[in-house]
Amino acid sequence: MRVVYSLDVHGAPIDKLGALQFLVDPQDEEVVGTLDDQLVELRHAGCGAFCTVAKLLSIPDFNVVDGECKHDSSPEATPRSHRKRTTSNSADSDNTSPGALTKDTASSLNSAEEECLNNGVSYASPHDKRPPPEVEMLLPTSKRIRRVSPEGEVTSPGTPGKHVVPPRAASFSAAAPSASASLKDALAHLTAAVVNNTDPCVQGEWHWEATPVRTVVSIDSYRTARDAGEQADVDALATKMATTVTSDRPSAEPLTAEELGSGSVAFFAAPVPLREGADLRVQPCWGMDAYTRRNVFEALALCPGFQHSGQLDSREVASERDLFIERRLLPALQTAGESGWHLGNVLTAMESKAVVAGDDGLASTCHMLASLVSGMASQEKRGARGGSSCRSPLGASCSSAFRVQSRGAGVVCARPGGIRAGTFVAAFCGELCAPWRWYEKQDALRRKHGSLSVADLHSSTALQRPSMGDSLGYDVIFVDASSHANLGARVAHSCAPNCVALTVAAAGELSLGLFTSRDVVEGEELTWDHSHVSELEHEYRGATCLCGTAACRGSALHYVNSKSFQEVLTKRHTFLDRTAMLLAACTDPLNDRDSALLREHGIGAALLGDGEGEGDEWMAKWAALLLRYIEEEHAALPGALMARGGTTESRAAREALSIRNHRMLSLAVTLDKAKYFLRKQPEECREAPLRMLIESEVIEHLWSGGASIARRFVTTASTALHHTSSGASTMAKLKHLLEQAPSTVDACRHLLRNMASTLGALGPAFHAAHDACLLYANTEYFFEPSKYHAISTNLGDVEPASPKGGKPGGKHAGERDSGCKKYRPGFLWGQMSAWYKQTVRDPSASLSADRRGTVSLPDPESCFGKEVSNGRYGAKDRRAMISHIENMPSVMWPLQTIWSFKNPSKIYGSPMLDVAIRRMREEPQCKARFNDLLREFKNTL
Numbered sequence: 001m002r003v004v005y006s007l008d009v010h011g012a013p014i015d016k017l018g019a020l021q022f023l024v025d026p027q028d029e030e031v032v033g034t035l036d037d038q039l040v041e042l043r044h045a046g047c048g049a050f051c052t053v054a055k056l057l058s059i060p061d062f063n064v065v066d067g068e069c070k071h072d073s074s075p076e077a078t079p080r081s082h083r084k085r086t087t088s089n090s091a092d093s094d095n096t097s098p099g100a101l102t103k104d105t106a107s108s109l110n111s112a113e114e115e116c117l118n119n120g121v122s123y124a125s126p127h128d129k130r131p132p133p134e135v136e137m138l139l140p141t142s143k144r145i146r147r148v149s150p151e152g153e154v155t156s157p158g159t160p161g162k163h164v165v166p167p168r169a170a171s172f173s174a175a176a177p178s179a180s181a182s183l184k185d186a187l188a189h190l191t192a193a194v195v196n197n198t199d200p201c202v203q204g205e206w207h208w209e210a211t212p213v214r215t216v217v218s219i220d221s222y223r224t225a226r227d228a229g230e231q232a233d234v235d236a237l238a239t240k241m242a243t244t245v246t247s248d249r250p251s252a253e254p255l256t257a258e259e260l261g262s263g264s265v266a267f268f269a270a271p272v273p274l275r276e277g278a279d280l281r282v283q284p285c286w287g288m289d290a291y292t293r294r295n296v297f298e299a300l301a302l303c304p305g306f307q308h309s310g311q312l313d314s315r316e317v318a319s320e321r322d323l324f325i326e327r328r329l330l331p332a333l334q335t336a337g338e339s340g341w342h343l344g345n346v347l348t349a350m351e352s353k354a355v356v357a358g359d360d361g362l363a364s365t366c367h368m369l370a371s372l373v374s375g376m377a378s379q380e381k382r383g384a385r386g387g388s389s390c391r392s393p394l395g396a397s398c399s400s401a402f403r404v405q406s407r408g409a410g411v412v413c414a415r416p417g418g419i420r421a422g423t424f425v426a427a428f429c430g431e432l433c434a435p436w437r438w439y440e441k442q443d444a445l446r447r448k449h450g451s452l453s454v455a456d457l458h459s460s461t462a463l464q465r466p467s468m469g470d471s472l473g474y475d476v477i478f479v480d481a482s483s484h485a486n487l488g489a490r491v492a493h494s495c496a497p498n499c500v501a502l503t504v505a506a507a508g509e510l511s512l513g514l515f516t517s518r519d520v521v522e523g524e525e526l527t528w529d530h531s532h533v534s535e536l537e538h539e540y541r542g543a544t545c546l547c548g549t550a551a552c553r554g555s556a557l558h559y560v561n562s563k564s565f566q567e568v569l570t571k572r573h574t575f576l577d578r579t580a581m582l583l584a585a586c587t588d589p590l591n592d593r594d595s596a597l598l599r600e601h602g603i604g605a606a607l608l609g610d611g612e613g614e615g616d617e618w619m620a621k622w623a624a625l626l627l628r629y630i631e632e633e634h635a636a637l638p639g640a641l642m643a644r645g646g647t648t649e650s651r652a653a654r655e656a657l658s659i660r661n662h663r664m665l666s667l668a669v670t671l672d673k674a675k676y677f678l679r680k681q682p683e684e685c686r687e688a689p690l691r692m693l694i695e696s697e698v699i700e701h702l703w704s705g706g707a708s709i710a711r712r713f714v715t716t717a718s719t720a721l722h723h724t725s726s727g728a729s730t731m732a733k734l735k736h737l738l739e740q741a742p743s744t745v746d747a748c749r750h751l752l753r754n755m756a757s758t759l760g761a762l763g764p765a766f767h768a769a770h771d772a773c774l775l776y777a778n779t780e781y782f783f784e785p786s787k788y789h790a791i792s793t794n795l796g797d798v799e800p801a802s803p804k805g806g807k808p809g810g811k812h813a814g815e816r817d818s819g820c821k822k823y824r825p826g827f828l829w830g831q832m833s834a835w836y837k838q839t840v841r842d843p844s845a846s847l848s849a850d851r852r853g854t855v856s857l858p859d860p861e862s863c864f865g866k867e868v869s870n871g872r873y874g875a876k877d878r879r880a881m882i883s884h885i886e887n888m889p890s891v892m893w894p895l896q897t898i899w900s901f902k903n904p905s906k907i908y909g910s911p912m913l914d915v916a917i918r919r920m921r922e923e924p925q926c927k928a929r930f931n932d933l934l935r936e937f938k939n940t941l
Contacts, residue, residue: 186302186368187375193298194376194401200554201291202544206403208341210284213409214455216485222511225431225480227441232679233434236610237477241432244471245505254422255502260517264466264503271424271506271513276487278415280425285410285492285525286333286340287546288403290554295401296329296369297321297550303368305361322550324365326496330548331523333404334412341404344373373402407546408455410492411526418521425499425514425526426488428461430481435462435672438478439838440793440821446839451539454556456482457532458493462665463512466503467602475606476668479512488514493556494527496549501528533558533662535839558662560837564655565662567640568633569836574890575850578833580916581629583783585622586688588921594624601627607668610675618688619671622832625920626667634660663836670835677828680791689828693782693907695745701782701907703748704741709776710755712860713769714738717759720864726762733758752777760940768873768898769863771881771937775910776857778933781917782909788825852901853884853893855908862900873898875941882937885912 222241228234247266259265274280288296300306300321332350333340340346347370354363376399413419433441438460445452459482467474481489491499491514498520504513514528527547534540534557545556559565598604603623608615637656641647647655678686693701703710714734721727737755742748752773760770822842830843833850840846867873877897884893889912893899911930918926 183371183375186372187379190295190299190302190372190376191379194295197291197294197298197401199290199294200544201289202403202405202546203542207406208403209406210338210341211406211408213282213284214459216481216483216489218486219429219484220486222429222432222479223484225433227437228432229434229437229676230679232610233437233676237432237434239610240465240472240475240477240606241510242508243466243505243510244508245466245469247505251424251506254420255515256422260422260500260502260515262502263464264505265513266469267504267506269507270509270511271504273424273426273488274415274419279413279419280411280487280526281414282409282487282490283334283412284338284340285407285412286336286404287330287407288548289405289544289546290552292401292403292405293325293548293550293552296325299369299372300324300365302372304364306365318550326549327521327524328362330525331521334410334525335523341406343402343404344370344377346404347373373399376401405546407492407525409490411487411490413520413522413524413526416522418519418524419516421516421518423516425491425516426486427504428463428479428481428488428491428501428512428514429484429486430460430479430489431484433478433480434676435476435478435669436676438480439669439673441480442839443821443841446536447841451536451542454493454543457534457543457557458530459485459489461501461512461530461532463510464503464665464668465510465606466505470505470602470606471604472606473604474602474664474668476665476672491526491528493530493545494547494549495529495545495553496547496551497527497529498524499526499528530556531558531658531662532556533560535560535837537561558658560662563644564637564641565659565836567644568636572632572636573629574916575833576854576890576913576916577629577920578835579855580913580920581625582622582829582832583690583692583781583913583917584920585625586618586690587692588621590617590621590624594621597624597627601664603627607671615675616678616688619674623667623671626835630660630663630667633663666836666838669838670831673831674828677788677791677823677831680823681788685786685788687786689786689788689832690783691786693784698745698782699742699748701905702745702776703751707905709860710738710752713755713759713773713863716861716864717766717769720765720869721762730758730762749777764871764874765869766863767878767940768868769860770940771878772858772860772863772899774933774936778911778929779857779909780911780914780929782907784907785826785829788828790822790824792820792822794820849892851892851908853899853910854890855910855913856901856903857910858899859902862898865898867898878937878941882934882941886934889915 224234224237228237245266246268248268249266251267251269251271255265276282297318306321306324328350329346332346333343336342336346336349347366351363351366351370354360354366380399411425419425442452445456460478460480463477463479465473465475465477479489498516498518499514500517502513502515504511514526516526520526534543537559540555540557540559543556545552545554547556598620603620605615608620608623634656637659638649638652641652641655642649700708702708705711714731714737717734718731721730734755737751737758740751742751756770756773756777759766759773824842824844826844826847827842830840830845830847834840834843834846837843881893881897884891893901911933915927915930
């Protein structure tokens, strides 16, 4: 297991620390060498350790005696993070951290540092580079590095949202040894570079053994899954897999670059797939995580043909190294078959072939690279007491810095001469499933196994109907290849693939076709970017990508809570905005602008009515309003990502397009879930999820009803006023107000303001009632959720694509719930609000918290509690409340306040929501009334 531990002793202030490097014996943690200051951070590494020693005034657990560091090693005296942790790959093997330093490499490291200083280059220690936050999440918690520079904290630039490795400019900065330098000098440089490497790596066991080929039922066309959904879904799937798109384009011609980037393509007849055996073969495939790839990249700089003095980090040289890894080394791993895990042997075989071919440059590069890999393994073996921790069960000694991992069975080019760009490879075939049902099955697997493995996630994909040219329009159909699949479903993931997936229309039918996006050489694995998204951090972190490309994101999944996914959403699409959007959709009619927007994006009968009719008008209105936001986000996101730094304009544009495509898919899935939920309701309950109150209902809610807001204020105030000298006269005023019978909402609000003034005049003990009463008086729109029935569906017995099925023993493991998926009455509001998330088990669960203070105002009863009478709601608390609604109106109110939000009437509305509704409707001066309320609050402080 690759584990690095770090600690900050007693939370020492980092900005007071300076650092130097030294080595520690891993067995007894005694210092090797001289130590002048106390230990602040220790990074254990199994068979050797690299440490940082920092200057601090005093640390009780550590003392310097005769130039050595002595410390109390008892559990009570040793800082918790310093205590040694034991992990193992197997019963008879140790574990070595990647790049672990040993006593034998101490002099080499010092030489590398000295060479840097002599050349005026800053030595890059492990604390001189920190990956971007999204990449850092892929590292074990202990490997997330904290350090400072003289200018303050320095972080390596990265692509926001894309979980990429840090740019090459952040790689080891010392100049490489010259071509005449010895292998020892090269190893010293490489050792320091490996230590400096913090890229994501596979945690846990080394997957050196070829993963068995997954057993599936072989099919050559789509079939409807046995548990695809209800009969209505089965009928709809057949309709949605048909298309009216036609073309006279012959399928034998390769696609152009423009067609490959179009997202869909039409042919006169279905294209013929490549043949297994003659063109393609299924075999065990191998890959590298970002950590191993970076080490190979750094090692190549020390090899003949890549040593360009003064240009180590130039784009040209870097590109040459990238091409070597992706076009020569990775295909060679696949050619090695079941022995592809041994990088040293693969390089030796490459050298032999190069010698036979007369390619002396390639031969010398492979020879040097193999020598470096072998040398690193020897260093680790000498540093580990009892043998190398990276020894495979076959007895071959391999460096932990150069581990090649099994990717499972993949598809490799077997055609002599390779495959041209634009060639149709195969369709991705499997069982068709309705979106709501597919997510139910995913939820069942997560409940059973805790999380899904990469194999589970990559065994399915979404086929998106063409948005233009088809009479039914855009929609999404899920293809599950976990049990029934063809050759195309075995093509693996890559962050920089050589294939692209396109929706293919041919002979009146749709399919998901894989086409080569560039020329593919013989022996090269075929890959495409699956672009799967996870909303679970542990699932995302566990899906370490093994594509081995320069563009590797670190994880084979996108993380929906990454900064790029949230950059615009958290500012322009808050809970208030989403509630206002849904309320407007349930209230306002569809207009010409909405209809034009739906046509522009191909939203029609397929998505809104399952191919039969146009569906409910409120759904169409909601889709149109959401499309407005999606386009707004797409336009604003590149600039927002560029403003954060660490990316290029073209990369930011690609990121924005990727997020837009995911938003469109989420829109389609949410509408499918909504249609299913409403279909299961009684006929009288199949209405829009929210309903705006009419004027008479608002008057009843605020004033005239038996449990009105005004009556609750007066009833609760009577108890509090009983103990005051002016209680009787005040109660008389309040009862007189309550006897009024307003006929309009405006008159109702006027009476509530009078009630607020009467209560506020009684002093600080009644300021809470004054403020809450004003909030109700200044609310224009009130609404209630529709009264739906709870429903449940039978999940059946679902099995994962991978034998392990993710993490066994997860949070919900063993809960089977009788194989049922339950939908609460609040499901539809919760799902439409959290439309951009699809794996939340119960979307209604977060509504209670999200509504607190944002759309649900405080209970009148909470304004007269004991905490209020004891002075809890003073001037400071009032200022905090006013500041919150002014600066964070969409954020739930804190729990540690006097307020309660039981809301027995289940009627919602707030001045903050009014602003969001007016903004949604694009009304001028949408915040004018809210600003008047803020001034009124501040004038009473």
